[in-house]
Amino acid sequence: MKPQLVRITRNPIDTDKPLEYPLYRENGVLLANKGAVLNEAQSTIIRETEEIFTSLGDLSAYYEAKESKLPGKAANDESNNSSYNPIRQLDVLEKELLRIYYSPSRASSLEDLIWMRARIRSICKHAPDAALAKIFLDNKRLYSVQHAIHVAVLVELTTSFLNWSNEQIESLVGASLTMNISMGILQDRLQKQSKPLNEQQKNLISAHPTKSVEILKKIGIKDSAWMESVLKHHETPDGLGYPSQLKLENIPISATLLRMADVYCAKISGRSYRNPMLPHIAAKDLFVGIDKEVHSEIVSAFLKILGLFPPGTLVRMSNKEIGIVFKRGEKINTPIVKILLGKNSLKAHSPKIVKADDDKNKIIDIVSHKQLSQKGNFIDLWNL
Numbered sequence: 001m002k003p004q005l006v007r008i009t010r011n012p013i014d015t016d017k018p019l020e021y022p023l024y025r026e027n028g029v030l031l032a033n034k035g036a037v038l039n040e041a042q043s044t045i046i047r048e049t050e051e052i053f054t055s056l057g058d059l060s061a062y063y064e065a066k067e068s069k070l071p072g073k074a075a076n077d078e079s080n081n082s083s084y085n086p087i088r089q090l091d092v093l094e095k096e097l098l099r100i101y102y103s104p105s106r107a108s109s110l111e112d113l114i115w116m117r118a119r120i121r122s123i124c125k126h127a128p129d130a131a132l133a134k135i136f137l138d139n140k141r142l143y144s145v146q147h148a149i150h151v152a153v154l155v156e157l158t159t160s161f162l163n164w165s166n167e168q169i170e171s172l173v174g175a176s177l178t179m180n181i182s183m184g185i186l187q188d189r190l191q192k193q194s195k196p197l198n199e200q201q202k203n204l205i206s207a208h209p210t211k212s213v214e215i216l217k218k219i220g221i222k223d224s225a226w227m228e229s230v231l232k233h234h235e236t237p238d239g240l241g242y243p244s245q246l247k248l249e250n251i252p253i254s255a256t257l258l259r260m261a262d263v264y265c266a267k268i269s270g271r272s273y274r275n276p277m278l279p280h281i282a283a284k285d286l287f288v289g290i291d292k293e294v295h296s297e298i299v300s301a302f303l304k305i306l307g308l309f310p311p312g313t314l315v316r317m318s319n320k321e322i323g324i325v326f327k328r329g330e331k332i333n334t335p336i337v338k339i340l341l342g343k344n345s346l347k348a349h350s351p352k353i354v355k356a357d358d359d360k361n362k363i364i365d366i367v368s369h370k371q372l373s374q375k376g377n378f379i380d381l382w383n384l
């Protein structure tokens with residue numbers, strides 16, 4: 001079977017070393033095998049061939065291996081001495097994704113998506129609490145792409161917890177990044193809009209799953225599971241979803257998981273006209289509108305991954321101190337908390353760490369980020 005080819009755009013080909021992936025011409029003619037060290041004549045051909053391709057599978061494996069350690073750490077250390085911060089690494093991806101949303105037809109879009117997916121997966125593997133904290137700390141300035149990355153993080157962590165296959169996870173993380181690719185501009189506008197939707201906006205929204213799949217095909221995605229999840233991410237078990245009002249039996253579990261992550265992340269994110277929903281309430285809402293028999297396993301996985309107090313949540317402790325959840329704990333209600341605010345002062349730079357439990361260090365309330373008048377740079381708390 002002919003492999004699916006991807007144009008190589010991000011990395012110059014090093015003709016002195018064994019190749020990390022095979023090289024093809026656009027028409028599928030193999031130029032060099034993976035592992036080959038090119039001779040003079042082959043190097044000349046590669047240099048003179050305007051567009052070089054490789055197989056999607058080999059490229060995914062290459063990025064997976066490249067990103068498998070702490071992604072970005074080496075580059076970060078070389079450019080300056082600042083600490084490596086997984087949240088800031090994810091922030092970098094927002095701008096990359098924005099370029100794809102606003103200009104999907106660029107030649108590099110497919111390779112960029114494959115690279116971003118590998119990087120998100122690796123950050124989630126190495127720093128899952130930091131990746132989750134990003135969801136609760138973001139400023140929503142670049143809502144469309146921030147939301148896509150939040151959903152990708154939640155999908156990656158949940159599907160890994162459920163032991164889905166590598167292929168299934170890759171497809172769904174890809175779908176998370178691109179489910180709304182056809183309406184990024186509208187999403188960013190709606191984030192600030194308090195008026196009801198107009199007719200044109202309603203039409204764009206109902207068409208966006210279909211339009212997003214059309215864009216993915218143009219980018220060169222051929223992964224049918226990826227595209228099916230995008231197409232069906234607004235179909236609901238009651239048959240009232242869109243665009244096709246599918247019945248429960250025709251909606252794959254992957255599309256339902258994507259929808260639930262999408263809805264959860266939207267609820268805990270504020271709008272100009274409403275405050276964000278607090279995480280423990282959004283967690284309870286995960287149970288609304290699901291088919292208990294079919295979906296209880298994925299709802300339990302979400303709860304296990306997020307806990308009642310996910311990283312990034314501000315909490316009031318029983319002794320009145322205010323802290324931020326830093327890490328999840330053994331149980332969904334016993335996270336590790338960094339105390340930020342004692343009786344009188346902000347302690348963000350040297351916070352003490354407590355393990356929330358059911359007795360002495362009990363969490364009694366969630367505090368909205370708006371309520372905390374003294375702000376610190378919370379992101380630095382996750383420096384590695």
Ligand SMILES: [Fe+2]
Binds near residue numbers: 234
């Ligand atoms: Fe959507």
